Amino acid sequence: MGHLFADRAEAGALLAERLLFARDPVVLALPRGGVAVAEPIARRLGGVLDVLVTRKIGYPPTPELGVGAIAEGGEPVLDLELLRRLGMTPASVAGVVEQERMELARRVAVYRGERPLPDLTGQEVIVVDDGLATGGTARAALLAVAAAAPGRVTLAVPVGARETVRALRGEADEVVVLATPADFRAVGQWYASFDQLTDADVLRLLGER
Template identity: 75%
Template sequence: MRFGRVSPVAGPGRRASAYGGPEVRLPFDDRAEAGALLAARLSGLGLRAPVVLALPRGGVPVAIPVARRLEGALDVLVSRKIGCPGYPELGVGAVAEGGEPVFDPGMLRRTRLTEESVAHVVERERAELARRVAVYRGGRRPPDTAGRDVIVVDDGLATGVTARAALRAVRERGPGRLVLAVPVGAPDTADALREEADEVVLLATPARFHAVGQWYRRFDQLDDGDVLRLLGREPAGGDV
């Protein structure tokens, strides 16, 4: 089992610095600023021409400055939350492209659900995952990550279930070094994800963590068109 390292804890107005990187203050102005700060932190890890995989939608504007500074290849890795029937915002698992569903055993117990009882939700999310892959990648093949340094980027970690599914999907492809890079995350979640990546890099892990958006002054909701514009890609087969 592999274990990564995690940044020290920071709360609102407090600072966190790891691996000799710059200190940061919360909240971030926006995802672009968070990405630039994250890129500076990652530049000290000695990664070589990494593949930078953004979890859309929110991870894309964070990943752009990371890929630019590290001269990495930027693409997306679609990961979808498996919601509790009737309460879709309550995630009991997730599924990422190229991977199998990953469930949170604790959430399944608390909601009195089983993997079998949410099978219909999994199929629905697989369909939406396939739609987004087609839109974002437009028939392009995903980047080859075998033997290469890979950075998985998102805008924040709450439960971490979508990040876990994404990391496991990438691990199946045999990367040389697997890094999870996120500007801000819940402390317990960050610690739990150490077993999924070789490095877990966070700028801040505030103790009073309720939602990702609380740590950004500007936290716009993005749509498929925003993702395509950020990636510099035209919609496949017309408007999205």
């Protein structure tokens, strides 16, 4: 198994070439990793770059297991079937949802301050992440964007799990993905360099636009 991309910047540059149909887009990156992919896309397309902050809602005993997600401007999107299999209800994760709302608000304040999201009404919007595993945060992001009445929405990722990509095709006008490997286990396995970004990294990338 080889790496598909040297790093997120290379992945974003390759992805940008598949997005040349977009005219004056608003490029919304899912922080933190998605920002490093989105910056070269926004630069290549001459679009506005901003973040759309999302947070995974974790299963309380094992927070790494996502049972849903929340995006700024949207309501929690829960995997009800997974919750049922775990013997839980939406009320069971209400405390986690509240914690993630607080962290989401903190990150919005750090990344954007008092500035609101760009007006998406009638706009060409590209939602970008560094990959799709379960797709929970991407789904929450797309629902939040759809509520803002955009003209057209594209989800763009360098790599994703096949089933997840297939499931999300109904959530956007178009899904652009460079690779859907059969042996997908985690997003990071397809990058030679997949360092975790910091808030400072996000601000630096946003400041380059």
